[in-house]
Each structure stands twice: as structure tokens, then as C-alpha cells.
Amino acid sequence: MSAPTLARSGDLTATPNEPGRESRRERRRRERLEEQDANIPVQLYGLKRGTVTGITALCVLFAIFTLAPVAWILINSTKSQAGIFQSFGFWFARPFQFFHNFSLLFQNTDSGTYFQWFGNTLLYAALGGGGATLLAGLAGYGFARFKFRGSKAFFYITVGALLVPVAAITLPLYLVYAKAHLINSIWGMILPSLVSPVGVYLMRTYVDLSVPRELLDAARIDGAGEVRIFVKVALPLMVPGLMTVLLISVVAVWNNYFLPLIIFTRNTLYPLTVGLGVWSQTAERSGGNSDLYPMVVMGGLVTIVPMIALFLVLQRYWRGGMLLGSIAN
Amino acid sequence: MVVFGLFTVVPILYAIYESLFTSRIIGGTVFAGFGNYSQVLSSGPFWGGFIRVIIFGAIQIPVMLVIAFFFATVFDLGVARWGPTFRTIFFIPFAVPVVVAAIMWGFLLEPTNGPVTHLANLFGFGGTNFLSSGLILPSIILIAIWEWTGYNSIILYTALKSVPRDMVEAAILDDTPLWKIIVRIKLPMVRPAIVMLIFLNSIGALQLFVEPQILLYQGGAITNTWTPIIDVYNTSIANAQYNLGAAMAVVIALVITVISVGSMAFRRRRGELA
Numbered sequence: 001m002s003a004p005t006l007a008r009s010g011d012l013t014a015t016p017n018e019p020g021r022e023s024r025r026e027r028r029r030r031e032r033l034e035e036q037d038a039n040i041p042v043q044l045y046g047l048k049r050g051t052v053t054g055i056t057a058l059c060v061l062f063a064i065f066t067l068a069p070v071a072w073i074l075i076n077s078t079k080s081q082a083g084i085f086q087s088f089g090f091w092f093a094r095p096f097q098f099f100h101n102f103s104l105l106f107q108n109t110d111s112g113t114y115f116q117w118f119g120n121t122l123l124y125a126a127l128g129g130g131g132a133t134l135l136a137g138l139a140g141y142g143f144a145r146f147k148f149r150g151s152k153a154f155f156y157i158t159v160g161a162l163l164v165p166v167a168a169i170t171l172p173l174y175l176v177y178a179k180a181h182l183i184n185s186i187w188g189m190i191l192p193s194l195v196s197p198v199g200v201y202l203m204r205t206y207v208d209l210s211v212p213r214e215l216l217d218a219a220r221i222d223g224a225g226e227v228r229i230f231v232k233v234a235l236p237l238m239v240p241g242l243m244t245v246l247l248i249s250v251v252a253v254w255n256n257y258f259l260p261l262i263i264f265t266r267n268t269l270y271p272l273t274v275g276l277g278v279w280s281q282t283a284e285r286s287g288g289n290s291d292l293y294p295m296v297v298m299g300g301l302v303t304i305v306p307m308i309a310l311f312l313v314l315q316r317y318w319r320g321g322m323l324l325g326s327i328a329n
Numbered sequence: 330m331v332v333f334g335l336f337t338v339v340p341i342l343y344a345i346y347e348s349l350f351t352s353r354i355i356g357g358t359v360f361a362g363f364g365n366y367s368q369v370l371s372s373g374p375f376w377g378g379f380i381r382v383i384i385f386g387a388i389q390i391p392v393m394l395v396i397a398f399f400f401a402t403v404f405d406l407g408v409a410r411w412g413p414t415f416r417t418i419f420f421i422p423f424a425v426p427v428v429v430a431a432i433m434w435g436f437l438l439e440p441t442n443g444p445v446t447h448l449a450n451l452f453g454f455g456g457t458n459f460l461s462s463g464l465i466l467p468s469i470i471l472i473a474i475w476e477w478t479g480y481n482s483i484i485l486y487t488a489l490k491s492v493p494r495d496m497v498e499a500a501i502l503d504d505t506p507l508w509k510i511i512v513r514i515k516l517p518m519v520r521p522a523i524v525m526l527i528f529l530n531s532i533g534a535l536q537l538f539v540e541p542q543i544l545l546y547q548g549g550a551i552t553n554t555w556t557p558i559i560d561v562y563n564t565s566i567a568n569a570q571y572n573l574g575a576a577m578a579v580v581i582a583l584v585i586t587v588i589s590v591g592s593m594a595f596r597r598r599r600g601e602l603a
Binding site: 068085254303 | 422423546
């Protein structure tokens with residue numbers, strides 16, 4: 001469901017005056033040149049070539065540490081139950097059963113079906129993450145560009161919400177759900193995901209910096225209505241910020257474990273994290289004899305691939321500076 | 330006016346949402362009076378869990394931030410080849426759910442055929458069980474460092490990028506050695522970002538839950554009261570003592586809020602907060 005959102009934002013970036021029309025190769029070259037230009041040449045620091053090689057080697061070491069678990073899960077998704085426990089973890093072993101393992105994910109187990117969980121997660125992430133981004137965009141724009149009664153107070157409440165410890169309020173949330181009959185309701189999962197104080201805060205900071213007041217005033221003088229101004233003038237300028245918030249909120253919903261763990265007792269509603277957790281714990285409780293292991297490994301792989309892909313796709317919109325803005329102010 | 334209305338409604342929704350929090354917390358405890366609180370406050374295992382997450386944070390956060398700052402500096406100075414590629418790689422764990430991270434590391438650290446265990450054997454630490462009660466905490470620290478170092482590093486990198494270039498150029502012209510540029514110029518400039526990261530990571534550490542919960546049945550070193558949040562979970566969900574669990578949640582929230590407000594006050598006094 002997030003696909004249409006992406007397509008629409010893509011159109012917005014391609015307004016005539018935007019550099020969005022340059023080809024991918026041109027962009028890469030420009031970015032490389034900018035990068036070179038921004039850095040002070042290494043020689044000026046009085047560093048030797050050997051130092052650069054040494055530091056690069058350290059980077060390689062840490063990259064190996066970072067990628068090792070991902071490589072492990074990729075390799076072991078091709079193995080049988082016995083292969084996972086008896087062969088060397090970082091090399092392939094016969095029989096090669098990647099596709100067999102993949103097909104296992106469609107099977108019904110005592111605790112549920114993987115692809116049902118996948119669909120649930122997709123739904124929660126699209127509605128929760130997408131909705132959170134939308135609301136954060138609107139609220140951020142409102143806080144940054146309008147003064148209304150109580151706007152300051154509302155903003156402070158939002159900032160205050162940043163300090164609320166998420167795990168510690170999940171149980172109180174559960175108790176209310178029990179009263180409001182939201183246990184085993186997808187709204188119990190989606191509604192809290194819609195509220196993203198970080199998103200609102202980031203969007204306010206972003207709008208403040210990147211949507212000039214003068215531009216909005218000029219549009220007003222030209223007789224454009226507020227909705228039109230927001231959609232045609234402000235929104236295109238907000239796209240990189242919105243993409244950063246979208247990435248953060250989708251990742252947050254996709255990775256959420258504690259909330260769905262306690263509010264869903266029916267396994268047809270589980271997201272991937274809870275389902276995988278149940279499988280993994282069931283397998284461990286069996287003392288290593290369960291045939292769930294290949295499914296846990298393959299399931300883990302299928303869980304992380306969409307997130308890494310999303311991250312790589314949205315990377316060019318990623319504004320790390322926004323995170324900084326949120327913590328440095 | 331339409332837009333105006335829209336923007337007031339959204340924050341009001343926030344406000345209602347917020348107000349629900351307080352009523353939720355009170356609602357869960359009103360019936361039981363203060364009895365639950367005295368039970369929580371005098372519970373040894375509950376505070377044991379607290380001490381455990383404090384030890385966890387006290388080791389994990391400094392180690393992670395030192396590594397993160399090192400790589401942030403490397404990327405900022407551009408002194409490693411393929412810097413942007415490494416930046417992307419280091420950031421990947423951020424996109425991996427903690428549940429999956431814990432499962433993957435559970436396999437890697439597994440006592441019979443885990444690759445890390447093999448590595449330990451190779452270096453003469455035969456029979457090391459990384460998931461035993463003695464080593465489970467360091468293992469979880471390792472998982473957390475894997476998960477969050479890249480993310481923290483990117484934030485510090487962005488902070489370092491905002492250090493004015495002419496300051497660094499002036500220092501170079503004065504023949505200031507590189508380490509002095511880093512320690513005397515760059516470090517003080519990104520100090521607010523570091524303080525904020527320490528504070529955010531501390532809040533995260535106090536709420537440690539997912540990793541130990543996933544590793545629950547591996548090695549059996551994780552008890553029902555291993556961290557405060559695990560204690561809350563087991564008390565209220567597994568044992569259905571909702572009121573007691575709610576009291577615990579309130580105590581945890583209170584401790585975290587005190588830390589938050591304390592750090593805010595500290596920063597305000599130092600004049601770092603606008």
C-alpha cells in the first residue's frame with residue numbers, strides 16, 4: 001500500500017525546476033564531485049598513505065562484523081535442519097533446499113502461517129507508517145507555518161511525548177484495550193503507530209528550514225487557497241523530509257514486537273516479529289529437535305529483505321541532518 | 330480556514346492521546362491503592378533487573394559511542410577509501426528487526442555449532458558457552474552494539490559535518506596536529522549530540538526486552554525477572570496480575586522520566602538548550 005504514496009511523491013519531485021530530471025549517472029557524478037569538494041584533502045592533515053590503508057582496513061573489519069549475521073542467514077536459508085546444526089555456518093552444505101524452505105513458509109503450522117503474518121505486517125506498516133507520515137507532515141507544517149490558539153502548548157505536549165518511554169506505557173495501553181475491546185483488533189496496533197512525536201518534531205524542523213515563508217505569502221497574494229498552497233507549493237519541498245519520516249515510521253512498525261505480542265492472542269493477527277518469536281521459542285523449547293529451524297531462518301531472511309530494500313531505495317532522500325536537528329535542539 | 334481546522338484537530342488528537350496516558354496509568358492502579366507499589370518497591374528481583382539493565386547500559390553505551398564516534402570521524406575526514414559505501418553498510422542493522430537480530434545472533438553464538446563458538450575454540454577458549462548465565466549479558470551487549478552502532482555513527486557524522494570548515498582550515502594552517510583538531514575542535518562542537526545520544530540510549534537500555542525475551546529458551550539463563558520490562562510482561566500477561574504489573578510499569582516510567590527531566594535540566598543549566 002505504500003507503493004502509490006511513493007509514486008505520487010516521485011511525480012512531485014519532477015516539477016520543471018527540480019534537478020530530479022537528471023539521469024542517475026549524472027546525479028552520481030554530481031554527488032561524488034560534491035563529496036570531494038566538501039572534504040579537505042587528506043594530505044593536508046599530514047597523514048601518510050599507510051594510515052589511510054590502515055583505517056580502511058578497520059572499516060573492512062567492522063563491515064565484516066556488520067554483514068556476518070546477514071551473510072549467515074543468507075547461506076543458512078539454503079540448508080536443511082541438519083545442515084544448520086552440523087555444517088560450517090559460513091559455507092553452503094548439501095542438500096541445497098532454498099526453494100523447499102521458501103515453500104515451507106506457506107505452510108500452516110500450529111502457531112500460524114508465515115505469509116499471513118507477512119500480509120499483516122505489510123498492512124500495519126502501510127497504514128501505521130504511512131498514516132504516521134501523513135499526520136506528521138500535516139502537523140509539522142501546521143506547527144511551523146501557522147500560529148493558532150494553543151499552538152505552542154500543543155507543540156510542547158508533542159515534544160513531551162518524545163520523552164515517554166514506549167515499553168513502559170505499552171502495558172497501560174493494553175489495560176485500556178482490554179476495556180475498549182481492542183484486544184485482537186488491528187486498530188489496537190495501527191492507532192498507536194499513527195502517533196509519531198518524533199515525526200512531527202522532525203517535520204516541523206524540516207518545514208522551518210526548507211519551506212520559505214515568502215513563497216507561501218507570494219502564493220497567497222496570487223490568490224491560491226490554503227489547501228492548494230499546501231499541496232502545490234509546500235508539499236513538493238517537503239518530500240525529502242517526508243521520506244525520512246516514512247522510513248523511520250515504517251521501520252518502527254515493521255520492527256515493533258512488544259505491543260503486538262501483548263495485544264494479539266490470535267495467531268492469524270500476528271505480525272512477522274511476533275510470529276518468528278513464537279517459532280523460534282517453540283523450536284528452542286523442543287531442545288533442538290524441531291523441524292521449525294529452517295523456517296525460522298528463511299522467515300528471518302524474508303523479514304529483513306523488504307526493509308533493507310526500502311532503505312536502499314529511500315536512501316537518496318535520507319536526511320540524517322533531521323535526526324540531528326531533533327537531538328541537538 | 331480548512332487547513333487551519335485540520336491543523337488544530339491533529340494536535341488535539343495528540344492531546345487526547347496524551348491525556349489518555351495519565352488516566353490509563355491511574356485507572357490501572359486506583360483500585361489497588363498503594364499496596365501494589367509497596368510490593369514492587371520492596372521486590373528484590375525487580376530491582377535486580379534494574380541493576381542488570383544499568384550494568385548493560387553502562388558497558389554498551391560507552392563502547393558503542395566510542396566506535397560510532399571513531400567511524401563518524403573517519404567518514405567526516407574522508408580518510409578511508411569507499412567511505413560512502415561503508416556508511417551504507419554500517420547502517421544496515423538499523424533496518425533489521427531486533428527480533429531477527431536476536432535470532433541470528435542466537436544461532437551464531439550457539440554453544441555446539443555456532444561460528445562464534447568455533448572462533449572462540451580456535452583461540453583456545455574451548456567449551457565457551459556464550460548463552461550461559463555468566464556470558465549472556467556480554468552476548469546481549471554485543472547484539473545491541475551490532476544493532477545500533479551504525480545508526481549512532483550516522484548521527485554523529487551529520488553532527489561533525491556541521492562543524493564550520495574554516496575553523497578546521499585555520500587549525501591546519503597553524504600546523505595543529507590532527508588529534509588535536511579532533512579532540513579540541515570537533516569533539517566540543519558535537520558534544521550536545523553526544524550528550525543527547527547518551528540520554529536516548531540510556532532510555533532504550535532501561536527498556537531492554539526483545540533480545541533476552543527471544544533468547545529465553547536458549548541456555549536458560551534468562552529468568553522471569555531478568556529486566557524490568559520482562560518482569561512487567563511476566564507479571565501481568567503470563568501471571569495475569571495486571572495491577573501489580575501496572576504499578577511496575579509506572580515505577581519504570583517514573584524512573585525514566587526523572588532521568589529525562591534531570592538531563593533536560595542539566596542541559597538547560599549548561600546553556601545547551603535553546
